[in-house]
Amino acid sequence: MFLPGKQLFNYFPKIYITNILKMSTAKSGEFVRRASAFRNHITADGSSGFKAEPNRYHLYVSLACPWAHRTLIMRKLKGLEDVISYTVVDWLIGPKGWNFTDKKPKCTLDNLNNAQYMREIYQKVEPGYSGAVTVPCLWDKKTSTIVNNESSEIIRMFNSSFQELCKTDKQRKLDFYPENLREEIEELNSWIYPYINNGVYRSGFATTQEAYDTAVRALFVHLDKVEEILSRKRYLTGNTLTEADIRLFTTLVRFDTVYVGHFKCNKKRIMDYPNIWGYVRDIYQMEGIAETVDQEHIQKHYQASHLKINPLGIVAIGPDVDFNSPHSRKDRT
């Protein structure tokens, strides 16, 4: 069955495609991501109104989502598993957006707010809220509000505001945004975010050939740039992992299994870049990382939820990617 243009809209209930359409507003067919609405900060001393305290904050995440994945990785690396709890949404975005279920592996009901849909949580905080209902979403159990729903800010808070609460001394000392590398990290983020992290979405959600061509070409120009950097360094800034690597990793680990096919990012696979491919396995095999990666949620979410670009919602079988295969990057500086 082929359902072009209007027919597609008639065949599938409109609601299924509103999430994507809401984000894709530019006339040129270019995908535009909406800004996150909640931007408060947790601080160690509580001067912001949100003090870093054990068992006070809760994350709502999707295991499929690369932005939410960043927060789970930072939580793990900093040893905050007993400090920050989390709930995993259904991997399928249905008619009313993210929902909760306990009928699918690793998905959980919302035992905190007893919501059926994620949007209820946003609307509880802001009645009539009509902005983007996204994950990750950092919830404050003490004041019953959303602290922040912007992953780049949540990972910075986890990195530096919870120092007294990290599980081990070693984890407390880990700094993924160190003073001496900040300028370099910001420079990396400034092109990795638009051209790679968001670039895969800009390719996949483009609604004109021109918008797709522009996005996908820029994506591969910048992957080439990453490949060159990683031919010289173990991680993006040298021999230590930083937030720039965490932010890039969550896109790379989804690339061959989903973005190549579903988002038409198929000029090359990550496996075709020797240095990037080694780097992905290097990070994947670090302690605690593999358990944050769920390819079932990743593959099913994208392909079954984005019916505008995959109208029948059929989830592709592969490919088989062995993230545990040996890499030889340990001796790099």
Ligand SMILES: N[C@@H](CCC(=O)N[C@@H](CS)C(=O)NCC(=O)O)C(=O)O
């Ligand atoms: N800027 C946000 C983006 C988060 C985001 O877009 N999350 C997606 C999942 S990958 C989402 O929740 N989308 C919900 C929807 O499209 O309705 C961040 O980095 O935290």
